[in-house]
Amino acid sequence: MTNCGISRWDDPAAINKALKNLTDQPIWEVSDDYYTNTILKYYDEKCKASRAVYEESKDYIPGGVQHNLAFNKPFPMCMAKADGAYLYDKDGNRYIDFLQAGGPTILGSNYPPIREKVIELLNECGPVTGLLHESELMIAREIHRHMPNVEMFRMLGSGTEAVMASLRIARIATGKKHIIKIGGAYHGWSDQMVYGLKIPGSRGLLESHGIPKQAYRLTDEVRPNDLGMLERMLKRNKLTGGTAAVIVEPVGPESGTRPVAHDYNKGVRALCDQYGALLIFDEVVTGFRVALGGAQGYFGIVPDLTIFGKIVAGGYPSAGGVGGKREYAELMAAGLATGKHRAYVGGTLAANPLSCLAGYTAIREIERTNACEAAGRAGDRLCDGLKGLIDRYGLPFVAYNQGSIVHLECTGAMSFDFSSMNIAKSAIGLLKNKAMMYERKDSMERMGAAYMANGIVTLAGSRLYTSLADTPEIIDEALGRFEEVFRHVKKTDKGLLK
Template sequence: MSAEHLGEPATRTIAAWPGSQAAWRRARASLAGGVSTGLRASMPPHPLFFDRGAGSRLWDVDGNSYLDYVLGWGPIIVGHSHPAVVTAVGEQLHRGQTFGSGHALEYEVAERLCARVPGAQRVLWSNTGSEAVQVALRLARAHTGRHRFVKFEGHYHGWTDQVLVSYRNLAEDGRPALGSAGQHPGVLADVSVLPFNDSAAVAELLARPDSDIAAVLVEPVLCNTGVLPPAPGFLEDLRALCDRTGTVLVFDEVITGLRMASGGAAERYGVTPDLTVLAKALAGGFSLSAVTGRADIVQQVTSGVVHAGTYNGNPIALAAAAATLDLLGGPEVYPRLEAVTAQLAEGLRAAFARHGVTAAVHHVGPVLQVSPGVTEVRTVREVLAADWAFYNELVVQALRRGVFLLPGGRWYLSTEHSAADVTQTVAALDDALDALSRAGAVPVPATVV
């Protein structure tokens, strides 16, 4: 392996990012905020601009290399620029970019999803998770003749008006809260927001004759806010309650799908929803999403439910998906992802302990969460109460030592992250914590509201 791919020593320090700063100044003259999605503007100390990626690493426009735990905010499940994905996409490019009609990859990849995702009898192709969630809710309403839906505190189902409710802004009295300026307040009438892992609250709501609930929409593992697993029996309770009341159970597996197991969280926890939303890991970095599930619900797109999109079933994205599914098909893939992530979690816990820094570190599959200022996180409110100002300082110190992290404590791992990468990462974080300790920075103990 070349020295370039081995990277520089974990204790190296990057003083500044002049190329990224110049690029960001230029971008702000034409791009809103200088970024293509507002969330990227929150990356401390400022958005970086990258030139290329390979495997578990990125290189920025200043020539610095990083071990990448952002992974494009999740899609890069098989690493950057995997040769198999690049080859598949390159071959498809010579055949055509889009046809406005059918092609073999549409059904070939759909067949493979039906074979591996529990409950998947039919597939609808779309382009983003936000779009696919809207399709799932429309299908549920058409199937039940009802209009409202249940979501849970801290769960993220996309940026559209209908579902961007009570994500990070939780009302103290439990009422639904809008997530954005300009959002139509009328959407609050269509949603009931409940605490995650509270089966009794769901049962009480669904038992009401006037609840009008078409769907229960849930991240089976709450990856977007704290990587919180379902409590024992919670998903089973949702399944039983939805069966009893004729309500559609929708798993938002935008993050967990193809990541927590070959068949996603539904396979990992042994609970089959009526509909599953897939995206992120589905196409190895290309824009593709899907709604899968019961044939009688999904088939409604042929009998009155409108599901449209110029780029639906795009052959380039589906070529990438086929290659990604091949790479995720081996029996060793998911045990290895689990083992490498467990190694990282153990190393990070030890590093925090060495510096006397209170932090909770846990993972579910290859998604890891670090929450400073707390010893354990079990609820969304405990996650939100952690010391995120301290964590942002840690992100910058890690960045200076060649480790690229998301704000909010979530880390993604890919099939390309190795034990050696983990060793280097832990050494870099240990050095970053040392720098913060010498500067007198310590996390503030959490106060849960």
């Protein structure tokens, strides 16, 4: 396969064993002395402009930032410039950017060929007219070229919206009711999908405050990597309205934080066929990242519907879309005249020329530059380097990657699983688990602060996206900075169940 960013697939059992070893131990983190006298000192002395913006933002913006990923300890950095592999904060400090805005900028930040096309378009017709623009056709045709089973594509405003649309299509197409998701997966923040967020088995417990139970009554959760449990759920649902769709993140829940076996998706496809459910691939992260043909190209699986986001708008706003087989995708344009029910979707700025042209240009550039492969090579180099450092310093940390998606688990905050816990019977156990997980999350953020103070931006201190801009020299520079942090890590007595 050309332009594929995944050169190897680690055994999930080995990764899970290493993660279990990590969570069986107390937390290892940067020492109090280093944190107070070096890290916090950096923020105090070198980040005064960021702090000033944040202090005022707290009065006007809930939490002081507009994005969950921007909330970094001890306070969020205010970025002023983005260029290739680097970000620069308002005080002029330079960082190697492994957050990549949460994934969209696989070509590097503020990539000139996209910017130039966008400026041309803005000069010509502005960002939006509300009517058809040729760029809408260009991106739909381009996606079909790389993912042939995406016969039709509808651009939307975000991955969250695209997931909502796909569930509606699946219910109309199958006439069935239930949706099965994989525990811990992220499919955006719609009422139905916050169920089972982050922690498998957490069902409606952790993040679903403010959502009526009825909204997720027909959402079911199964344990990652467990085809037996999926089949039992499909069987059980037959008695209560059937399963309209199984939705997966193809490299595993939470962007592969919970890795799956290489043939897992094949098993899911077979079960969907057996039980008459649609298979939805959520490729918001993986589309045009793990390969130009997405995870579906890499695994050789044909999903019924595919969800897009992030790279689909080339790092520009309004990044979302749903596509798939004609008979399903067409339902978004059904209605009385067609004799079929319509899956109603829309949005004032859906399919604006700006996002479509930026996305189209990005996909063309990814193809021209072989960006998935280059970013994947950078991810392998980063991951191998991190593993080397972890060994050298005798740390229990776990590093693994799916090409340009690199995971660095220092506290295991994301590795818990409530699936086998009888939550109804063990409220106290749940509370204790929550307290312990928050302690680990807190520590993960402290590690994130240490990376940031050493010039590395991560996604919440535990995930790193690499891009075309990450040359071997930049990766090696980053590894030197990670080493500086790891040198100061000590075992604590925190993070175990009390």
